[in-house]
Amino acid sequence: MTSSNSLPIRHLRQFLFCPRIPWLQEVAAMQPLRPIWVTQGQGYHARQEFLSRRRKLSRYSTEDAELLFDQPVGCENPSIHGRIDLVLKGKDRVQIVEFKLGEGKPVPGQILQAAAYAIAAEQTFALPCPEFFVATGKKAKVHHYYLTAERRQEVADKVTQIQQTLADSVLPESSAQSNTQCSSCEYLNTCNDRD
Template identity: 25%
Template sequence: MEETYITPTHIKDYAFCPTILYHKYVRGVIEPKTPLMEEGRLQYLKDAKGSRERTTLLNSRRIKVEKMLFSYKLTSNKHKIHGIADTIYWTSNKMHILEIKYSNLRKPVPGHIYQTAAYALMAEETFKQPTYKIIIYYKPAKKWIEKRYTNQLRAYTIKIIQKTREILEEEEIPEIKWRHQCRSCWYRKFCWP
């Protein structure tokens, strides 16, 4: 089978739960949008219009930015993945990947970490330099979370990309396991009828 390109959104879903990825993209069962999801989408569209807000955010954190790219298309031909990174910036010649989130969280969930880590992987291939840090900024809580892009995080991200692809290409049907996120998951009726 010809390999298709996957996106960091697929990876985010896999990290939340492999079964949700299967429901959404293999079975084609899509959760209707809730008012909260719609609000986040509208906020994203509003913010997506300008890089000025990112510059203000970085200035407010006293980060001396040498170069910044906003809403930047990235591709990794090596890992067959593509997507649009929110913000990439360089400080002290080191590359940083910043992802803005609109959920009211104070701690990063695995899905957001690996989604941002996937952008970091693509940026490394595009700019031919290592990513120094990934950053997730939860806008409602004004929470800034930084993580070093270690070899371990890079290797695990690659593993997740492979696992995600296996499900999307129907080489693997994920086993349904009870997880704490099942309690509030809209797909619960399909997994636990």
């Protein structure tokens, strides 16, 4: 389904948070201890899967679709792969839903990640994915997005940028803010050049 140099889709969100995270994982092969929010996220996803089986699909602008949870997807152009929280597979289209624990609006990295999943879902299922959703918080508030030509190009451009960063043996610069991003990063002790 995907080539050996296929980029994990999660790296799109991570790269926008801090370009060092994909580099530390892929180039330096550093896998830190799982932060507590990873465990919290797993519990949250399990709860959302349970609730999604009971909720009406109209919240996703559809009435009839097969629900596929933790669905593996991948594609060759761009060369990406990952696992989607929820795929709504209809007869003539697919839609994807990404669940995010935070209560606020999705951040750009989360939206870009979901757009990449939508592109991979199209190629995996050989069906169009014209729209995608990011559901946030305990009540899974639905945020609706379209897979536009601009979003497709943004995903392709960012994948290329990440692949170029991973091809370099030098730790990339980071624009992360030490009082916000850095303080919540599992690699905080690795990046000792930050103020």
